[in-house]
Amino acid sequence: MLEKEEKTKVSLKKEDKKQRLLDAAYHLFVEKGFRDTTIQNIVDYAGVAKGTFYLYFKDRYDIQEHVIAAQAYQLFQHAIEAIAIQCPDRFEDRVIMAVDHIIDELMENRDLLHLIRKNLSAGLFEPKLVRLLETQNSEFIKVFEQDCKASNIPISNPQLMLFMIIELAGSSCYNCILHGQPMDIMEYKPYLYKAIKAILHMEEL
Template sequence: MGKLEINKRQKKSALFQTAFDLFTNKGFAKTTISDIVNQAGLAKGTFYLYFKDKYDLRDKLIAYKAGQLFADAHKALAAREITGFENQMMWMMDYIIERFQKEHTLLQFIAKNLSWGIFKNAFARTVPEESQKFYEYYLEMMKKSAVTCEEPELMLFTFIELVGSTCYNCILFEQPVTMDKYLPYLHKAIHQIFLAYTTS
């Protein structure tokens, strides 16, 4: 990777991190592009090299943060001897839930804002290099376990929507119950989703 490319990635990363801090502390509506570039120590023109506007930045930041989280989960999974596609996906979801329990700011930002459209359209273009192929990892795990799924994308969408929405309320508000109390039921629901979408 050339020096110019490294510099570009560092600037984009600085914009992402600064925007995340401002969006989660000050609020999206109250944060301006000037706030972001000033805090990042960059020129306003630099912002427009990477993003069309504040909304484009938010959408790409959501996918970027989600991509980092999925990559972390996959990396942690690779260090363990867990076999079987369902077991592997269940472990990764538990990893993500534990991270959400420890990092409420991340949960509030990702779970509240992540939609399938943002995930699908922005994911591959915005996440770090090591996590660009999360969907490919997902398909590869399925293939290695000899699991057949006619709609893998739809199944992943269901997992993301279910885990994101239920975790948000259980972790932040303990509604309708705490996350610890809800988790066994979430596992059962995930198992039923596997049964509905797959054959082996």
């Protein structure tokens, strides 16, 4: 019993160090930028030895991928929670609500948008990043697939359709939010949502 408790404590301590490194990396990537952040900066901020870093990550690029995956997961998870609270009747309205919620979070946190850049879909579909999250992001995909089946909209490949929607929203909103190109994000939203509806119904044509 005592041996099991000790193993649990060690495991929790390891997870705590890993999380501190992830939190430190996110803070520094946002504050200094990835290029100007060193591994030494990260371990100093996290308060761990440099050797500890290499127990969990290969290099800066590896921890950057972990950070992006974790932050993307939070965005998609918050979108699921928002849908569960308001629960619009129509499938297409639920999809647009999810996208709208993600865009609003990125508008409020432009530093996060700078970090993720145009790679929003990577947290859902990039195999390496999904493995880093131990497939947590698959929950968002499952919700989408279940909604597809429950709707009367003919969709032969739900994951491909979701990928198209997330790619469209992520890449175009990056430019609208950060650079106002080709227009302000609030002006752009109606065009984006019209395009998403067209994607959802494209197999009806």
